[in-house]
Amino acid sequence: MSTDFNQTHFALFGLTPCFRLDPATLDRAWRAAASEVHPDRYAQAGAAEQRVALMLSTRVNEAYRTLKAPLDRARYLLGLQGVDTGEETNTSMPTDFLMAQIEWREEIEDASAQHDAEALDQLASKLRHEISELQASLATALDDSGDLDLAAVLVRKLRFMEKLEQEIDNASEDALS
Numbered sequence: 001m002s003t004d005f006n007q008t009h010f011a012l013f014g015l016t017p018c019f020r021l022d023p024a025t026l027d028r029a030w031r032a033a034a035s036e037v038h039p040d041r042y043a044q045a046g047a048a049e050q051r052v053a054l055m056l057s058t059r060v061n062e063a064y065r066t067l068k069a070p071l072d073r074a075r076y077l078l079g080l081q082g083v084d085t086g087e088e089t090n091t092s093m094p095t096d097f098l099m100a101q102i103e104w105r106e107e108i109e110d111a112s113a114q115h116d117a118e119a120l121d122q123l124a125s126k127l128r129h130e131i132s133e134l135q136a137s138l139a140t141a142l143d144d145s146g147d148l149d150l151a152a153v154l155v156r157k158l159r160f161m162e163k164l165e166q167e168i169d170n171a172s173e174d175a176l177s
Contacts (some may be wrong), residue, residue, distance in 0.1 A: 008080060009063035010130040014128035019065060019074060019142040070135050071158050074142065074151065083148045085155045097157060104164050120172045123168060131161050 009019040013029035035041075037056040042049050058145045075085055093101075104127070112118035133158055141151040 009067050013061050019139045025102050033060045074138050074155050085152045087159055115175040117175040124168045134158050
């Protein structure tokens, strides 16, 4: 395992930088890297080596978490290209997307007020489908066309969708209690 703390997350695992990552390949690469730098392997080493192992182990785990989550992976890829997604400052979205967000929230509110777990499950399923479509578009923008501006917009849309997913999860928990 390299002690180069400046290498990319992809390089850390020996992977090609892309949005379309095979989860099993990522998991195998993470397990191999994590095993190699696990602090227990350095229990008999000097204090400096133990600190480096701990830092490497932390870095491997952080890199894995980033690459495992599609939204985080997209942000990371854009960051490698010097693109700021502007999620905190750029909240402008196409009108049709914003209208759809309002409709989603109204449906969530209605199902939640009625404690309708089945309606919430249907909304969750529909939302997962929408998220999958956005992720497919993001893969095309990042891996195929290199349209970084579109990718940044798609990341912002996915962030909205993940918030909706959390709202549905919260409402589902409330409906079941």
